[in-house]
Amino acid sequence: MRAQEITFLKLVQGEKQFQVPLYQRTYSWGKDQLKRLWEDVCELVDQHLAGDSLAPHFLGSVVLAPGQIQAGGVQRWLVVDGQQRLTTLMLAFTALRDHLREIGDLRGVDRVHKQILVNEYQEDLDHYRLLPTQADREAYNACVQSRAEAGGSDNIGAAYRFFRGALAEGRETGDERWIATVEIVLKDLLSIVEITAESGDNVYRIFESINNTGVGLSQSDLLRNYVFMLLPKRGERVYQELWLPMQQSLGPKNLELLVWLDLVVRGNHKTKQSDIYREQQKRLQPLAGDEDALQHEITQLAERGRRFLRIVEPGREPSPALRAVLERLASWGGQTHYPLALHLLDLVDAGSTTPDDAAQALLYVESYLVRRLICQTPTTGLNRIFMEAPKELETDRAAAEAVRRFLSGRRRRWPSDEELREAIRSKPFYWSGRPPQRSYILRRLEESYRPTEPVDFAKASLTVEHVLPQRPAPEWFDQLADETEPSQTPQELHDLLVHTLGNLTLTGDNGKLSNHPFERKQQILESSALRMNLEIASAQRWGKAEITARADRLAQRAVDLWPGPITGAKPSGEEWPGWAELRAALVAMPSGTWTTYGDVAELIGSHPVPVGTYLGANPTLVGAYRVLTAEGRISASFRWADGSDRQPPQDLLTSEGVRFDSAGRAHDAQRLTAAELATLLGRDVARPVSDDPLPEGEDSAAAERFRTQLRGHWPEAFSGVLAALDFWRAQGGHITYGRHEETSCFPMLDAGTSRQSHLLWPVGIYPVSGTVEVVFQYLKSRSPFDDTEQRRELLRRLNEIDGIDLPEAKLELRPSFPVQVFAEHSDEICQVLDWFVGVAALDLARRD
Incomplete structure (x- = not known):
């Protein structure tokens, strides 16, 4: 070779x-x-x-x-x-x-x-x-x-x-x-x-x-071997006294992270973690032959390692103020803040700043991360910003002021108070960041009430609750109908409100609250230990006005908790970030799909009218022609620029595979909802935990609840569904259920090896709404269905059954078909389930 x-x-x-x-x-x-x-x-x-x-x-x-x-x-x-x-x-x-x-x-x-x-x-x-x-x-x-x-x-x-x-x-x-x-x-x-x-x-x-190579040496292994090759006389002593204790206290992953952070804090902010050894070798090469200097370098690294431990294990930090903010950042999760936090601890230990000043600086870091998440600011470049910080901070100012000035830089996108208030009013907060980060923000807002008997969040089992339910009963829509704008439906108003921060709280009673009328939710929330829930319970009703008013109150608390940039206001002439989100969503849409102005508005925290105006002014944006009216029609206001040779939008969509009926309406199965657009953008939009499979397996009470709901709402499908579930059990699977009032059902298969559990499930059955979701979104990350061809084959086999019409463009999502299909085609669905089990078994044999 x-x-x-x-x-x-x-x-x-x-x-x-x-x-x-x-x-x-x-x-x-x-x-x-x-x-x-x-x-x-x-x-x-x-x-x-x-x-x-x-x-x-x-x-x-x-x-x-x-x-x-x-x-x-x-x-x-x-x-x-x-x-x-x-x-x-x-x-x-x-x-x-x-x-x-x-x-x-x-x-x-x-x-x-x-x-x-x-x-x-x-x-x-x-x-x-x-x-x-x-x-x-x-x-x-x-x-x-x-x-x-x-x-x-x-x-x-x-x-x-x-x-x-x-x-x-x-x-x-x-x-x-x-x-x-x-x-x-x-x-x-x-x-x-x-x-x-x-x-x-x-x-x-x-x-x-x-x-099929074995596990190679890590970057820190290579560095260790190189350093001790340069220490022929005192290598054993330096290893026992300095390197080994550092290695044992940090562990392999954190040691490698420390060696990278050491370079970053020294100002080498462009170093990738794959280049650690090469860059450290280049830095230490001039010291070859000087064992005193090399020992000093390892001593400095070990000292920095002890500071790094205070970041990953904040309980080690002696300063109460600094420990508190390090604990909050640890709860937030991620490693983005590590370079700046380590630099600040370097300054504290060198006597160049005080623990209180460093704590204030890290509060600005927390605020920067929280505000960006609430405003759904893209995370692109975020790691680079924090890697640049140690080198770029002004040294003639107090550390906290220097950090605030640095993060306030125009291209670093620290949302202003104005942007924060608007985002809390209109952005779908429930799709922001990761679930622990959303819970963290709600927890901090609850703590801002300063209750006399605060909740022990470490022990409380709390989840995020939608006060206005995600799937509301008809009486909720009757209430919303009084607050709709002209040409706006109650469903459209619901979609714009339901995931905003003003409609969300924390509770340990998620299953009890469910989609009950507000009066029933009030009774449950009145017994809550959380001040924010008592405040919700004191409202007379719960609609647009109440959700917006609560959002404004929470926004003021957020402004007080998390201070903003020095400018305090959005720079004039800067584009509203929502338009960048819109462009990203249009690009994420697979060919053969469409969406509505309302779905895009819900996603970016806007309104269908400005969305339509923006797209009308920018028709050449990638995918702009895929945004249609709520009825699935091409908007009369959308047209290509004069002189354009592009096909009419409907013809272009048809060539991509979108089907239209004789009245010019796009097929609803090919529509992407706001939640599906958010999923394609990588946001965490899974159903609530209460809707997804429980790990403990079959539960007789939940099973009876599922059967009762299915028989009451879809009696014609009842026997077909139960026959399919019995067939699944005969193939070695089991059935599990969700905790929500609508008791969802999941045919589960443990396709794990002797070394690792590996649960698969092809569908989720919802007995009240009458839908059967095909969970491609989950299967995509589970062998063997992480192979697109296997998911496509599952889709093809299902689509051969009358009444099932799943679009291929949703192979990353959770498309659904009506539960009534089981009424006449249960045997055919069982054949698909049999194929599914067979594919999983072959994969298991290969892996075990």
């Missing part, structure tokens, strides 16, 4: 084709990997635009083996390893080409297409420079060919849509040189090691050896 470092452009140019063998997995990169790659690209773009000297960014290796050679034809290469990054970059170039077409750069379109994507003078399959596995080929070719269905619901389509969105958003914020620089970076500044096997090599054996 031979190896050479090469740019991506040089790798793919020429009459050649890269074929991904069938024994490789389908394309599997998700949003996290794509974001990391794009952040690296954007960093190189920024450096290039600033005129910095740049070295190519190393992406990894691609292992190739020669394929069949035909006289005068294409040189074929089998991709033994590296297909994920190779496919990803090809998809980035398809998105770049289509972006150039969008902005009218036809020469750029031609250049990218012919230089990177295709063999111009070849036909049929030889035309494509990359041939993915057969399962991915159709989706990939749709992107290369710019077909209407490009950007579907599989991983190929999701990656294409990701890059389309990233390029469109970059165009909004960058100058005219930005897109040209992106092309330069992708072609010439991404470095790949091309490893080429010889003819006759056993390609599959090479693949096996690459992908």
